[in-house]
Amino acid sequence: MASLFLLATVGTTLAFTNLVKGIAIRLRPNNNPDLIEIIRILQEPTNYSFFSGHASTSFAAVTFIVLVLKEKSAWIFLAYIWPLIFVLSRIFVGVHYPSDIFVGAFVGVIMAFIFFWVYQRSGKRFAL
16 A cells, blocks of 8 residues: 555656646756856756756655655665765756755655655555
8 A cells, every 4th residue: 555655646746846847947957058058968858947856756755665664674764865866966967956956855755744644544554
């Protein structure tokens, strides 16, 4: 059951992220004419930047997993290394501003807490 809630967490977070990107319409650093000359461009996606879908979904997934498994393993918090490295790479390749990453991570964590709260109230607490 936890796996279904994990999928719902990530799916809802991704849908919300894409909704906000369509409203905010913020150019990525690699598409911003003012920045092209001063940043290293390794990737060239053409959709919008704010906020990072990689940050929101990876932090949502890891936070939900940590919340489910924190009583079973004290080491589960090391799982946050993965999204931290993952989101920093998005800045490195020139496709996100730091604020995109911070907001995306915040949204992902909040979504995970909301879905974990619903998961706990569902009465079906099974391991991943």
